[in-house]
Amino acid sequence: QVQLVESGGGLVQAGGSLRLSCAASGRTFGNYNMAWFRQAPGKEREFVATIVFSGASTYYADSVKGRFTISRDNAENTVYLQMNSLKPEDTAVYYCAAASRYSTAFYYATEYSDWGQGTQVTVSS
Numbered sequence: 001q002v003q004l005v006e007s008g009g010g011l012v013q014a015g016g017s018l019r020l021s022c023a024a025s026g027r028t029f030g031n032y033n034m035a036w037f038r039q040a041p042g043k044e045r046e047f048v049a050t051i052v053f054s055g056a057s058t059y060y061a062d063s064v065k066g067r068f069t070i071s072r073d074n075a076e077n078t079v080y081l082q083m084n085s086l087k088p089e090d091t092a093v094y095y096c097a098a099a100s101r102y103s104t105a106f107y108y109a110t111e112y113s114d115w116g117q118g119t120q121v122t123v124s125s
Helices: none
Strands: 002-007 010-013 018-026 032-039 046-051 058-060 068-073 078-083 092-100 119-124
Touching: 002 092, 018 032, 018 092, 018 119, 032 068, 032 078, 046 068, 046 078, 058 068
Parallel strands: 010 119
Antiparallel strands: 002 018, 018 078, 032 046, 032 092, 046 058, 068 078, 092 119
């Protein structure tokens, strides 16, 4: 099991930027694929981005491609989500999640065994 703590959320105007961080502790961080999901009020939790255990590959939801960048620092046990050109529809609670390095169904929340508590991102128009 790995413990995850997100930070970096807040209120930003449309077109602005935020950088989310997720600090991990517990088992070896480098053995986990990491992802960001988000959940807006009244909506299902949705996939945002994922990065494999080595950092060699990343995948994004179409809605954030070209605006968001996921990265990780295995020496610091941290994964990041750089969010640029934010839109009001990006408003949600953002969650960090961890899955086994052998997992392949990146887009499905059920693939991830450990979750953070979430951080609120609000984008005003």
